[in-house]
Amino acid sequence: MSSLNPKQIDAIGVSDLPERLQDIIRRRDTVLGPGYQFSETIPVEFVSGFGAHLIDRDGNDYLDAFNNVQGVGHAHRHVADAVSRQIATVNTDTRYPQEALVAYAERLLATFPAELSKLSLPCTGSEANDLAIRVARFHTGGEGIIVTRWAFHGRTREVASFSPMLGAGSPLGPNVRLISAPDPRLCAPGQSLENYMRDQVRAAILDLERHGYRLAALIADSAFTSDGIFTHPMGFMQAMVDEVHAAGGVHIADEVQSGFAQLGDSMWGFSRHGVVPDIVTMGKAIGNGFPISGVAFRPEVSDEFGRKVSYFNTLGGRSLSIAAASAVLDVFEQENVRERVAVNGATLLAGLETLTRDSPYVAEIRGSGLYLGVEIIKDRGTPEPDPIRCESIIKNLRDRRVLISRTGSAGNVLKVRPPVAFTAADVSRFLETFGIVAKQRL
Amino acid sequence: MSSLNPKQIDAIGVSDLPERLQDIIRRRDTVLGPGYQFSETIPVEFVSGFGAHLIDRDGNDYLDAFNNVQGVGHAHRHVADAVSRQIATVNTDTRYPQEALVAYAERLLATFPAELSKLSLPCTGSEANDLAIRVARFHTGGEGIIVTRWAFHGRTREVASFSPMLGAGSPLGPNVRLISAPDPRLCAPGQSLENYMRDQVRAAILDLERHGYRLAALIADSAFTSDGIFTHPMGFMQAMVDEVHAAGGVHIADEVQSGFAQLGDSMWGFSRHGVVPDIVTMGKAIGNGFPISGVAFRPEVSDEFGRKVSYFNTLGGRSLSIAAASAVLDVFEQENVRERVAVNGATLLAGLETLTRDSPYVAEIRGSGLYLGVEIIKDRGTPEPDPIRCESIIKNLRDRRVLISRTGSAGNVLKVRPPVAFTAADVSRFLETFGIVAKQRL
Numbered sequence: 001m002s003s004l005n006p007k008q009i010d011a012i013g014v015s016d017l018p019e020r021l022q023d024i025i026r027r028r029d030t031v032l033g034p035g036y037q038f039s040e041t042i043p044v045e046f047v048s049g050f051g052a053h054l055i056d057r058d059g060n061d062y063l064d065a066f067n068n069v070q071g072v073g074h075a076h077r078h079v080a081d082a083v084s085r086q087i088a089t090v091n092t093d094t095r096y097p098q099e100a101l102v103a104y105a106e107r108l109l110a111t112f113p114a115e116l117s118k119l120s121l122p123c124t125g126s127e128a129n130d131l132a133i134r135v136a137r138f139h140t141g142g143e144g145i146i147v148t149r150w151a152f153h154g155r156t157r158e159v160a161s162f163s164p165m166l167g168a169g170s171p172l173g174p175n176v177r178l179i180s181a182p183d184p185r186l187c188a189p190g191q192s193l194e195n196y197m198r199d200q201v202r203a204a205i206l207d208l209e210r211h212g213y214r215l216a217a218l219i220a221d222s223a224f225t226s227d228g229i230f231t232h233p234m235g236f237m238q239a240m241v242d243e244v245h246a247a248g249g250v251h252i253a254d255e256v257q258s259g260f261a262q263l264g265d266s267m268w269g270f271s272r273h274g275v276v277p278d279i280v281t282m283g284k285a286i287g288n289g290f291p292i293s294g295v296a297f298r299p300e301v302s303d304e305f306g307r308k309v310s311y312f313n314t315l316g317g318r319s320l321s322i323a324a325a326s327a328v329l330d331v332f333e334q335e336n337v338r339e340r341v342a343v344n345g346a347t348l349l350a351g352l353e354t355l356t357r358d359s360p361y362v363a364e365i366r367g368s369g370l371y372l373g374v375e376i377i378k379d380r381g382t383p384e385p386d387p388i389r390c391e392s393i394i395k396n397l398r399d400r401r402v403l404i405s406r407t408g409s410a411g412n413v414l415k416v417r418p419p420v421a422f423t424a425a426d427v428s429r430f431l432e433t434f435g436i437v438a439k440q441r442l
Numbered sequence: 443m444s445s446l447n448p449k450q451i452d453a454i455g456v457s458d459l460p461e462r463l464q465d466i467i468r469r470r471d472t473v474l475g476p477g478y479q480f481s482e483t484i485p486v487e488f489v490s491g492f493g494a495h496l497i498d499r500d501g502n503d504y505l506d507a508f509n510n511v512q513g514v515g516h517a518h519r520h521v522a523d524a525v526s527r528q529i530a531t532v533n534t535d536t537r538y539p540q541e542a543l544v545a546y547a548e549r550l551l552a553t554f555p556a557e558l559s560k561l562s563l564p565c566t567g568s569e570a571n572d573l574a575i576r577v578a579r580f581h582t583g584g585e586g587i588i589v590t591r592w593a594f595h596g597r598t599r600e601v602a603s604f605s606p607m608l609g610a611g612s613p614l615g616p617n618v619r620l621i622s623a624p625d626p627r628l629c630a631p632g633q634s635l636e637n638y639m640r641d642q643v644r645a646a647i648l649d650l651e652r653h654g655y656r657l658a659a660l661i662a663d664s665a666f667t668s669d670g671i672f673t674h675p676m677g678f679m680q681a682m683v684d685e686v687h688a689a690g691g692v693h694i695a696d697e698v699q700s701g702f703a704q705l706g707d708s709m710w711g712f713s714r715h716g717v718v719p720d721i722v723t724m725g726k727a728i729g730n731g732f733p734i735s736g737v738a739f740r741p742e743v744s745d746e747f748g749r750k751v752s753y754f755n756t757l758g759g760r761s762l763s764i765a766a767a768s769a770v771l772d773v774f775e776q777e778n779v780r781e782r783v784a785v786n787g788a789t790l791l792a793g794l795e796t797l798t799r800d801s802p803y804v805a806e807i808r809g810s811g812l813y814l815g816v817e818i819i820k821d822r823g824t825p826e827p828d829p830i831r832c833e834s835i836i837k838n839l840r841d842r843r844v845l846i847s848r849t850g851s852a853g854n855v856l857k858v859r860p861p862v863a864f865t866a867a868d869v870s871r872f873l874e875t876f877g878i879v880a881k882q883r884l
Contacts, residue, residue, distance in 0.1 A: 020541075024541055030546040031544060031561055032544070032547055033739060033748050034752065035578060035752030039537035043538065044538065045540070067534075069535070069757070075530050077529055077530070083525065083529050084744065089729075090488055090489060090516060092509075092510065093509075093511070096487065097467065097480070104470065118473065118474065118475030120476065123566050124756070125756065126569065134599045137599075155753060159597060167751075169750035169751040171538060289529075289533040289760060289762060298659050305477065306476030307477070314726070315565065315733035316733070
């Protein structure tokens with residue numbers, strides 16, 4: 001098994017790559033497993049980075065509009081300095097008193113509505129969602145889980161069982177029900193999106209109960225990113241949450257993708273919908289690439305679990321993780337990240353709309369802040385998904401040293417998801433390059 | 443709910459602590475949840491560390507014979523430098539080619555028997571065991587899991603379901619069967635430990651099958667540390683594994699506790715038993731406190747999972763994790779860690795045996811390398827566990843600035859588990875202090 005996707009091998013052949021890369025790929029295929037793969041585009045070896053830029057071994061500067069884990073920027077100096085200082089000093093776990101841990105929890109929780117007043121700190125988004133669902137099951141006594149049709153929430157066994165995006169090889173639980181993402185085009189004539197979503201939740205709850213499962217949780221990515229990025233209209237979620245609460249379940253907002261100002265107009269994606277979740281999970285940008293994640297709870301949901309089960313994560317919330325995560329919050333303040341994302345995101349969106357206005361292949365541009373999706377179809381008249389054209393655009397951008405990806409169940413939504421470090425100059429370069437590719441392909 | 447254990451509150455009262463600590467504890471109880479607790483002893487705030495030493499805010503030097511996550515030493519300079527360099531350069535994930543990732547995998551796998559030739563790199567021990575069991579279930583098509591009676595393998599929902607040490611609040615799966623740890627005192631007269639363990643595995647498999655569960659895996663800590671540390675005699679495991687294989691299951695060796703030379707005479711605990719597991723999980727010392735973990739597979743067990751399901755961990759195996767983990771292997775070579783552990787562990791064991799030879803309260807001293815257990819009983823004649831005396835010894839050692847803990851289902855086994863950084867001078871200091879406490883309490 002090669003770590004290149006089969007399609008990549010067909011398209012390029014390992015032997016077309018530089019000798020050094022061929023060597024890495026061969027050795028990698030020998031020792032890594034199971035199922036390590038490269039990013040969709042032809043492999044590039046990056047040796048340094050700054051801001052939203054990655055530099056390859058030949059000194060070429062790639063504009064990174066895909067990797068948002070290093071949200072405040074690749075190799076950000078302030079985060080690097082904080083981690084370097086801490087790792088040379090001490091790195092105790094949460095069983096020892098750490099003033100910095102407490103101060104960080106206070107500071108992070110201050111960005112949430114007051115109801116969310118308890119914080120737990122695992123290491124990965126998967127662990128965050130796994131803990132969230134454990135607590136939800138314990139608190140509700142239910143087992144049923146509702147997610148969207150192409151949701152991805154992580155890869156522990158439990159979380160994989162409600163992550164349909166993982167595909168047919170990874171079984172869904174018998175306690176899991178799927179609803180469609182909030183795509184207004186799916187509403188019946190005259191039906192509001194709110195009613196459409198509420199009816200789906202209600203039907204899922206009834207079906208779960210018919211099969212003997214009481215509801216534990218609705219878990220949803222607040223921007224429905226793996227489903228294809230659905231950010232507008234807002235405001236339909238309270239109706240869904242009301243149904244969930246009426247059935248005894250809790251609402252878990254998965255902010256791994258949509259959190260930390262990625263959507264620009266707020267720190268957290270759920271705020272855009274005017275809801276206050278029962279549990280919120282965080283990952284990615286929280287540590288700027290350092291393995292840390294977070295879960296915020298309403299205490300009435302988590303306290304009994306704390307007393308009767310408890311949770312300890314040896315590697316979560318240690319001094320070193322806290323140094324990284326605190327430095328990230330510093331940068332959010334120092335660099336006015338939220339405002340920058342809102343401004344640059346708006347320019348990026350407007351530019352993309354201008355560049356694709358006359359294209360018969362662009363069905364919609366969606367998104368908010370620095371999380372945008374361009375849905376590619378075969379023809380505006382017959383809205384059939386066109387993943388091939390989508391792939392070709394990604395490849396053409398990559399050849400011009402701009403990195404993006406794609407999303408959605410049909411793989412036909414260009415995913416433009418730069419780190420929140422993206423500057424106005426980065427937006428210009430992106431649009432200029434995208435314009436060249438769009439002229440040829442859109 | 444206070445983050446002090448109820449017993450701690452009874453014993454000391456928060457108001458007896460320094461004002462600064464009281465403040466941290468109060469604020470911590472307000473913002474952290476669910477179930478954060480302090481280490482068993484009275485909370486101490488450590489502000490720096492080196493080797494096996496932790497320094498508190500007043501400059502007091504504590505000898506750390508408990509925290510072995512920083513295996514090669516607190517704030518080890520070589521690891522700190524490697525992480526500091528990398529975080530200021532670049533930190534890409536495994537979807538990009540990294541020579542250092544491949545080189546690390548080659549180097550780590552070289553410490554295993556040749557059969558274990560594939561490596562995956564999650565972030566925590568829990569994630570490692572979760573992935574191991576996912577692969578085991580997929581490969582075998584079975585669901586049944588056998589663990590020891592007081593096993594701990596982690597805290598994802600799946601892994602918690604076969605971690606009985608978590609207690610009654612955390613339910614075991616209906617597909618989980620418990621066997622007793624390899625305590626030779628449990629054998630019937632004339633029965634070998636090998637037969638005792640084999641019979642237990644056989645009975646567990648039959649009971650699983652009787653309830654409709656085919657076997658997926660036997661997962662065992664190679665030193666049975668949470669059960670009370672059972673390291674001798676060796677050699678009984680192949681008989682267990684043969685039963686597992688005959689039933690179509692796989693053997694997962696959990697080396698989170700026993701790996702990375704903690705047992706002194708070998709890099710991996712399973713080697714002491716002369717078996718080659720199907721899957722090996724690693725954590726703790728692998729990154730010296732940086733969140734990284736590992737899973738080594740026989741390719742015939744993991745390859746189909748790789749093709750049909752695949753596994754990607756956003757935060758696992760990134761450049762930064764690899765920098766930390768590679769530096770740890772450097773130190774193992776530079777400082778001859780394995781030999782040092784063997785020598786210092788032998789001195790420590792001999793010293794403990796001498797100091798407790800005449801005590802009516804010490805039933806047994808067990809262990810290997812730098813993982814030792816002292817079983818405390820009420821009286822040598824009637825071997826009833828004495829967790830109270832055990833606790834009092836831990837507290838007395840702590841008052842003399844030596845940190846240890848305890849283990850076993852009755853909480854009556856002193857756990858002496860220093861980092862592999864422990865020096866000959868550390869052993870002397872430990873034994874001297876232990877001798878003073880033993881005179882009073884043993």
